[in-house]
Amino acid sequence: MELKSKIPAGPLEQKWDSHRFNMKLVNPANKRKYHVIVVGAGLAGASAAATMSELGYRVSCFVYHDSPRRAHSIAAQGGINAAKNYQNDGDSVRRLFYDTIKGGDFRAREANVYRLAQVSVNIIDQCVAQGVPFAREYGGLLTNRSFGGAQVSRTFYARGQTGQQLLLGAYQALEKQIGRGAITMHTLTEMLDVVLVDGVARGIVARDLRTGAITTHLADAVVLATGGYGNVFFLSTNAKQSNVTATWRAYKRGAAFANPCFTQIHPTCIPQAGDHQSKLTLMSESLRNDGRCWAPVKKGDTRNPRDIPESERDYFLERKYPSFGNLAPRDIASRAAKEVCDEGRGVGDTGLGVFLDFAEAIKRLGEQAIRERYGNLFEMYERITDENPYQQPMRIYPAVHYTMGGTWVDYNLMSTIPGLHVLGEANFSDHGANRLGASALMQGLADGYFVIPVTIGDYLAQAKLAPVTLEHPEVRAAEAAANERMKRLISIKGKRSADSFHRDLGKVMWDKCGMARNTESLTTAIQEIGALKEEFWRNVSVPGSDADLNQALEKANRVADFMELGELMCRDALEREESCGGHFRTEHQTPDGEALRNDDAFAHVAAWQYQGEGASPARLVEPLTFESVQLSQRSYK
Amino acid sequence: MNTLLTFWRSTIGKKVVMGVTGLIGLGFVIGHMAGNLQAFSGAEKIDAYGALLHGPLHEIVLVARVVLIAAVILHVVAAYQLTMISRAARPIDYAARKPQVSTLASRTLRWGGVLLLVFIVFHILHFTIGSVHPAFVEGKVYQNLASGFEVKWVAVFYLVAMIALGMHLFHGAWSSLRTLGLAQQKTEPLRRYLPIALAVIISSGFAAIPLAFLLGVLK
Amino acid sequence: MNFTLKVWRQASTASTGRLETYAAKNIPSDASFLEMIDIVNMNLEEEGKEPIAFAHDCREGICGSCSMMIDGVAHGPVKGAATCQVHMRTFQDGQEITVEPWRSVAFPVLKDLITDRSALDRIIQSGGYISAPTGGARDANEILIGKEDADAAMDAAVCIGCGACVAACPNGSASLFTAAKLSHLAHLPQGQPERYRRVELMVAQMDEEHFGHCTLFGECQEACPKQISIDVISQMNRDFIVAAATKKPVTASSLGSG
Numbered sequence A: 001m002e003l004k005s006k007i008p009a010g011p012l013e014q015k016w017d018s019h020r021f022n023m024k025l026v027n028p029a030n031k032r033k034y035h036v037i038v039v040g041a042g043l044a045g046a047s048a049a050a051t052m053s054e055l056g057y058r059v060s061c062f063v064y065h066d067s068p069r070r071a072h073s074i075a076a077q078g079g080i081n082a083a084k085n086y087q088n089d090g091d092s093v094r095r096l097f098y099d100t101i102k103g104g105d106f107r108a109r110e111a112n113v114y115r116l117a118q119v120s121v122n123i124i125d126q127c128v129a130q131g132v133p134f135a136r137e138y139g140g141l142l143t144n145r146s147f148g149g150a151q152v153s154r155t156f157y158a159r160g161q162t163g164q165q166l167l168l169g170a171y172q173a174l175e176k177q178i179g180r181g182a183i184t185m186h187t188l189t190e191m192l193d194v195v196l197v198d199g200v201a202r203g204i205v206a207r208d209l210r211t212g213a214i215t216t217h218l219a220d221a222v223v224l225a226t227g228g229y230g231n232v233f234f235l236s237t238n239a240k241q242s243n244v245t246a247t248w249r250a251y252k253r254g255a256a257f258a259n260p261c262f263t264q265i266h267p268t269c270i271p272q273a274g275d276h277q278s279k280l281t282l283m284s285e286s287l288r289n290d291g292r293c294w295a296p297v298k299k300g301d302t303r304n305p306r307d308i309p310e311s312e313r314d315y316f317l318e319r320k321y322p323s324f325g326n327l328a329p330r331d332i333a334s335r336a337a338k339e340v341c342d343e344g345r346g347v348g349d350t351g352l353g354v355f356l357d358f359a360e361a362i363k364r365l366g367e368q369a370i371r372e373r374y375g376n377l378f379e380m381y382e383r384i385t386d387e388n389p390y391q392q393p394m395r396i397y398p399a400v401h402y403t404m405g406g407t408w409v410d411y412n413l414m415s416t417i418p419g420l421h422v423l424g425e426a427n428f429s430d431h432g433a434n435r436l437g438a439s440a441l442m443q444g445l446a447d448g449y450f451v452i453p454v455t456i457g458d459y460l461a462q463a464k465l466a467p468v469t470l471e472h473p474e475v476r477a478a479e480a481a482a483n484e485r486m487k488r489l490i491s492i493k494g495k496r497s498a499d500s501f502h503r504d505l506g507k508v509m510w511d512k513c514g515m516a517r518n519t520e521s522l523t524t525a526i527q528e529i530g531a532l533k534e535e536f537w538r539n540v541s542v543p544g545s546d547a548d549l550n551q552a553l554e555k556a557n558r559v560a561d562f563m564e565l566g567e568l569m570c571r572d573a574l575e576r577e578e579s580c581g582g583h584f585r586t587e588h589q590t591p592d593g594e595a596l597r598n599d600d601a602f603a604h605v606a607a608w609q610y611q612g613e614g615a616s617p618a619r620l621v622e623p624l625t626f627e628s629v630q631l632s633q634r635s636y637k
Numbered sequence B: 001m002n003t004l005l006t007f008w009r010s011t012i013g014k015k016v017v018m019g020v021t022g023l024i025g026l027g028f029v030i031g032h033m034a035g036n037l038q039a040f041s042g043a044e045k046i047d048a049y050g051a052l053l054h055g056p057l058h059e060i061v062l063v064a065r066v067v068l069i070a071a072v073i074l075h076v077v078a079a080y081q082l083t084m085i086s087r088a089a090r091p092i093d094y095a096a097r098k099p100q101v102s103t104l105a106s107r108t109l110r111w112g113g114v115l116l117l118v119f120i121v122f123h124i125l126h127f128t129i130g131s132v133h134p135a136f137v138e139g140k141v142y143q144n145l146a147s148g149f150e151v152k153w154v155a156v157f158y159l160v161a162m163i164a165l166g167m168h169l170f171h172g173a174w175s176s177l178r179t180l181g182l183a184q185q186k187t188e189p190l191r192r193y194l195p196i197a198l199a200v201i202i203s204s205g206f207a208a209i210p211l212a213f214l215l216g217v218l219k
Numbered sequence C: 001m002n003f004t005l006k007v008w009r010q011a012s013t014a015s016t017g018r019l020e021t022y023a024a025k026n027i028p029s030d031a032s033f034l035e036m037i038d039i040v041n042m043n044l045e046e047e048g049k050e051p052i053a054f055a056h057d058c059r060e061g062i063c064g065s066c067s068m069m070i071d072g073v074a075h076g077p078v079k080g081a082a083t084c085q086v087h088m089r090t091f092q093d094g095q096e097i098t099v100e101p102w103r104s105v106a107f108p109v110l111k112d113l114i115t116d117r118s119a120l121d122r123i124i125q126s127g128g129y130i131s132a133p134t135g136g137a138r139d140a141n142e143i144l145i146g147k148e149d150a151d152a153a154m155d156a157a158v159c160i161g162c163g164a165c166v167a168a169c170p171n172g173s174a175s176l177f178t179a180a181k182l183s184h185l186a187h188l189p190q191g192q193p194e195r196y197r198r199v200e201l202m203v204a205q206m207d208e209e210h211f212g213h214c215t216l217f218g219e220c221q222e223a224c225p226k227q228i229s230i231d232v233i234s235q236m237n238r239d240f241i242v243a244a245a246t247k248k249p250v251t252a253s254s255l256g257s258g
Ligand SMILES: Cc1cc2nc3c(=O)[nH]c(=O)nc-3n(C[C@H](O)[C@H](O)[C@H](O)COP(=O)(O)OP(=O)(O)OC[C@H]3O[C@@H](n4cnc5c(N)ncnc54)[C@H](O)[C@@H]3O)c2cc1C
Pocket: A039, A040, A041, A042, A043, A044, A045, A062, A063, A064, A065, A068, A070, A071, A072, A073, A074, A075, A076, A077, A078, A079, A080, A162, A163, A189, A190, A191, A192, A225, A226, A227, A228, A237, A238, A239, A242, A243, A245, A246, A282, A401, A402, A423, A424, A425, A426, A437, A438, A439, A440, A441, A442, A444
């Protein structure tokens, strides 16, 4: 099978414009006749559902949350990028495009990224019109901050709750349409499968989490905006319920899964305290604007950090990357912290941590200024660790945060299954091998507000869809399979909780497919996951019934998919014989320990296609061509 | 009409009515208390005040009565309906429940209100109509007070009612302004000084009279 | 640390529930309240018993999922925190802790500690938005918004929709939630055109969901994990009065897009 990216012809700057002109339109009176299913109501899903409904399509939206407002997007803290150049510091669409391509270590599609940078500007306008209370100057203008990986201030923010405010904006637009009867909302309903009829996506199978009832919903097109899969590591900064089930089931129905091994490890998280820990907490990257990362020069230095003299401190980011310093991109900063800890210079009880110190900024700007900028983050830190960051440096350590990989989509955001579109973190599209800070929110909203509402029309206008009913054999088979899987999980009646399997899986993934990987670690990981999977289907304990609200069953169902995904991630990491962005193969590094890309062999997207149970998946390749940028070794020195 | 009805049907509308009628009540009790305190200046003074109200100011008093009666009715009806709505809002109560910041005054508004209603009815029968008064003489305000409070339990009942009134107003004087959207935004909206002063002044101002008769300061 | 938990167990909305006792043993003091329940649940699952159902997701105080009445206090003893941000070090070793779901007629219990809070969504549906369909927005800097206004809007906009205000309010009132959204939008120039219509619609919906009224007990503000001030309620009432006083007669055209 060939991956057709459908990138429009013409100069980069004009591709999106000319594509919009060339696309087929659906006549306004006919839009009502089309029914679109949107799974997910995070930034991508909520904005897409609201906008498509405003255009006149009939939309049904599904989330496993009890309210669309609880999607994981709500947790994003730091901000959203846009090439507004309000600060007059030399920003432009082209610069945002370039930073993103470079930040992604040249593993993303030029055309997509350029479009993203173009519509970034409209996103801010749209959000402000909806009432998103971005931070402002006294004079009433919007204010910006800088974020890792960029030398301009282009990040818009709403205190430390940018994701929340953006999501509430989209949520309100969504609720408005629900109130008007234009969107049918299904909360506490989890999609279990995509329904294909004659190879085309025509609906979903979903489980009502209140009653356990499994039903099929048919439509003319299906949109998945189901978020990322960072929780394959068990411990991550993602919300506890975030999972891969939707895109994984799509994968098993034929939607190729691209670059699964590209995961982002965020440098500034609160280190793990113990085995009981259920998730990790991110401290916004914005902290690195004023905080300085350091570790003791001596190994095993357990002195109080305040007693360690300047001469015995190693400000390792400033030392290694003098021009970006503490604002080096995430993958680089994370790896630097890991290196320091591997050398035995880590801090805290576990030795897995480095300091993020505000002493100097407090001296320079005063405690009040720091409180104003980061008050809520400091409070959050203190609440969790019981340590006061105004008085002693924070301890931070990298943690899994975002997944660049995801369902492969073309320029129109359609997967390899016709009619199945994928948006937001769930797709693989715009961040290459590493995402820059404040650009996931931008991508989610770009996809939802500005891209899919247009491209879906092009699909619907051309698709020749025969009517289907719930009686169609393919529909019934999908529903039956979903039912059977639930019954099977319940009937195992083993000894171990799904969580305990998830923890084990996470440990394998973190140790062997985490910040550094190699052939050996990845091959053992594949074996270990295989064994774990085998035990799971024999020994998992899922109490209760499937005809009921059953959180143990929900978990088990998700963990089963994570195990399969974990295996594919290792396989992908193994095949990609280079280091790039968040994917660091220890075999491939420069003499000074930086990622060493292999552009001749791997300047491509690897998309995996399911070949059936037991068979190895096929590795499809979409070559990446760079016409506007020069491939170079990423340097932040 | 339609607008009024919609307004009354909503919980905020009813609560606004309570706030307005409560403030009318507050205005009345301030004036009434000031009038009553004339008892300390002697029988002539307060009897003359009574004569003034029933004589030259008769019409004004009539209007005031109508307003007050309407206010009390609206206040009580709204209080009853709102209480029922809010009771129904939590059919199953908590097994454990610890109030954090709500004042005793706010939590006793309803029972305190019932007590006040009983008091008001009794009080009118007592000093205005005289039907529950052992030695009521029309127009002899001071004498009615003196003989009225000779009955110990009546005096004590008045004192208890004034405590209820003080608590009612400690909350009401503060909350009504918020109900009506007139309050200033504050960093600590729960902190209040003026209402304390007001409640103490009003309830002790009223209580002074039965207390004075009880202790023999007034005879 | 060890604790004795009394937890509300209820199989479904229709069934009756009761408090059951569980021992939570060897809990690290660094564990969060939810992690403590995770440990209890893990043991239950391994014994083949149904774990305690509770809502949670972000576990960092922002999604508004978690919702427990802990010893009679909504979201437990830590001020300005959601249940997931409460750590066991704030309790005494050996303590008995009662855990109940939010109690409100508008929040029926779905199972154990999980309630259905969709009434809050319906309040937003009724008018808690600015009508700004995607497309014609003007440049974000074209309308100036002073920092004070933006900050005041944000102070109210931080609501996480957890429903603790309802749970803590002796009247079961959703005033703080409703007023927070109204205050957020009323502080912005973009929110003005629909301002008075919005307050009428949202208050009507709030009543329709059978929430109680506001006596100004102030418990909601104390329970609110985002410490939203009851000042917003005062503002809601003012706008409600202004809306009623300045109401224009309803015409067919004004009903057009409801
Ligand atoms: C702590 C944290 C901070 C972050 N901060 C930033 C930041 O400052 N800037 C930035 O740009 N990015 C940030 N990110 C990344 C960003 O928040 C996410 O990438 C982005 O919000 C994802 O949005 P989404 O709409 O794709 O998915 P989500 O918000 O994850 O939404 C997924 C939706 O899909 C639904 N769903 C999923 N599966 C199913 C199913 N099977 N059935 C039914 N429904 C389903 C869920 O209910 C939910 O509604 C941060 C991420 C984290 C973890």
